[in-house]
Each structure stands twice: as C-alpha cells, then as structure tokens.
Amino acid sequence: MAMQVELRVFATLRKYLPDHPLDRGVVVTVEPGTTVGQLITKAGVPLEKVKIVMVNNRHADLDQQLVDGDRVAVFPPVAGG
Amino acid sequence: MIVERYARNLGLPGWTVETQRRLATAGVLVVGAGGLGSAVLPYLVAAGVGRTGIVEDDTVEITNLQRQVLYDTPDVGTSKAEAAARRLSALNPEVTVTPHRTRLTPENAAGILAAYDLVIDCTDNLATRQLINRTCLELGKPWVHAAVSEYYGHVTTLRPAGPCWHCLSGMDTAAEPPPSGILGPVAGLIGCLQATEALKYLTGTGRLLVGRLLVWDALRPGWEEFSYRKNPDCAVCGNRNIPVPPAAD
Numbered sequence A: 001m002a003m004q005v006e007l008r009v010f011a012t013l014r015k016y017l018p019d020h021p022l023d024r025g026v027v028v029t030v031e032p033g034t035t036v037g038q039l040i041t042k043a044g045v046p047l048e049k050v051k052i053v054m055v056n057n058r059h060a061d062l063d064q065q066l067v068d069g070d071r072v073a074v075f076p077p078v079a080g081g
Numbered sequence B: 001m002i003v004e005r006y007a008r009n010l011g012l013p014g015w016t017v018e019t020q021r022r023l024a025t026a027g028v029l030v031v032g033a034g035g036l037g038s039a040v041l042p043y044l045v046a047a048g049v050g051r052t053g054i055v056e057d058d059t060v061e062i063t064n065l066q067r068q069v070l071y072d073t074p075d076v077g078t079s080k081a082e083a084a085a086r087r088l089s090a091l092n093p094e095v096t097v098t099p100h101r102t103r104l105t106p107e108n109a110a111g112i113l114a115a116y117d118l119v120i121d122c123t124d125n126l127a128t129r130q131l132i133n134r135t136c137l138e139l140g141k142p143w144v145h146a147a148v149s150e151y152y153g154h155v156t157t158l159r160p161a162g163p164c165w166h167c168l169s170g171m172d173t174a175a176e177p178p179p180s181g182i183l184g185p186v187a188g189l190i191g192c193l194q195a196t197e198a199l200k201y202l203t204g205t206g207r208l209l210v211g212r213l214l215v216w217d218a219l220r221p222g223w224e225e226f227s228y229r230k231n232p233d234c235a236v237c238g239n240r241n242i243p244v245p246p247a248a249d
C-alpha cells in the first residue's frame, strides 16, 4: 500500500522544487521500501547536490527505508560565511 | 580589568567577577572575517574575551560591505584582518586582538590554533572547515561551525569527544561555489549565535549545541533543530577512542 511522506528542501535546493510551500514540505506518495535517496530522485532533486539528510529531525543515510508519515529534510553543501 | 565596562555581563544570573576574569584569560580564534565574522568578532571583544585572533588574508572589497558591517567604505582595498583589528581595538582597548594575515593551511593550522582555547568557523569554503575539524580533533579543541547561503543559515558546536563535522557532513567535500547571494542580517544572526555559543562555552554557562544542528530559514520563516550522532565509522574521528595496544617487548 502506498505511503505518504513529507519532503523539505533547504537553501539552494529550493530551486528544484518550485512548488515547495514556504512553511512546509511537499507531500510525496511512495511505495513501501522506498529509500530516502529514491524519494529525493523521484521528487526531481539531483542527488549529487545533496549533502545532509535528516529523517524526523535525526541524521540519516540515503539508503534508509522510509515509513508512512516520515518527514525528510534535505540540505545542500552550504559554504558561505 | 575595568569592571564597570562589563556591568551588564556581571548583572547576568550566575556571572561573577571570577566569570569575567575567566573570559579575560581566554583566547578565541576566528577563522574568516566576512559576514559571520563581522558579527562574531565585535561581540567577543565587547564581552571581554582576553585574546581574539583573526585568520583572514583577503582585502576589503566593495561587494563585502552589503553584509560585512565590520568595515567602512574607506577600508576598501586594505587588509581585512588589519581593518578589523583596528575597529575592534577601538571598541575594547582592554583586550588583545591579533590579526593573522594568512589563509589557514595544513602547514600552519596546528601552529595557529594551538594558542587558542576555542575556534570559530566563519570561513567561506568547505576545505577550510575540513581542516579546522581535523586540526581541532588533533589538538583537542572545541569549535563552533556555521554556514550561510541566501536566506539560510545553520550553527552547531563541536567538542573533541562528540560527533565531528564529518560525522554530520560526510567525507565528500566536493567544491561548492560560494553562494551568489547572502542576505546580510542572516549572516549577522547566525554569527551572533556563534558568539553566544562561544561565550557560554568559555564561561561554562548553560548547554551547548553539541550534536544539534540549529537551522534558520528566513523565508519560512522559522528555526528548526536537527540531531546528529558520532558515526563509529567516521574516517576522521571514528577510531580515536580505540586504545593503543601496549608495545610488545
């Protein structure tokens, strides 16, 4: 049964999801067993632009499998000072 | 030490003359004197940190002045480290400000960092952050990391025993072009958080952002906190706790 997860992108990754609301993420429907990396690709964010991923506000890997209702946050390398 | 200057520090709960003396004997190295450094440096010097070092080899450019509020228009073309030191010494002549007019390199990093108690990362590139992380682990120094881009900024504090920057960021430091835009006060806001963490660390006040990435998104707008842990397989800090086997005789 398909699941729904939330994907939020930060900083310069916003440009890949023009429909991303300012105050919350986009909801993506995925199949069970989908990984964080597959979600990012499916949403149209280039994986090579991703530096850090968090699931439910905890540090995670791209190969972590998602469960229904997960909140995924994705960050690019941020170099500015 | 002129106690009157620090009356609003001394009025803080838990802050005594002894706390202020501890600050006066502390040394902090600020790597980078750009947008983050422009906020960090005046607050450290004003609060009475005894020794502040500035690592910066750039000169002031007109495009810096939109956010690097430590500099004035007549400073354009002059050394940032020297201009910053002049301004900061006028702000608080009781403390020492040392400009290091160089980039941090693998050759000079340990020598410069060794003289300070805490390092603040205000750099504009990932390679220098990688170098700060390694050198701080080697020397057992804590550091406060921050980075900003466009309307976004984050901050976290790293201690030698805790998760390191590579535990959070991974080994890959693929060259990332500097952001083409940074909203000035976002850099100021994040720099102020770095200064806050530094003053808390040096005075033993409150809890620190260790293992916690605090994120500001000015568009949303909102703060959010994310947690990260020491990665046992981290290529930089992963094996540090394995005891060295006794030498066979």
Ligand SMILES: [Zn+2]
Residues within 6 Å of the ligand: B163, B164, B165, B166, B167, B168, B230, B231, B234, B235, B236, B237, B238
């Ligand atoms: Zn590590």
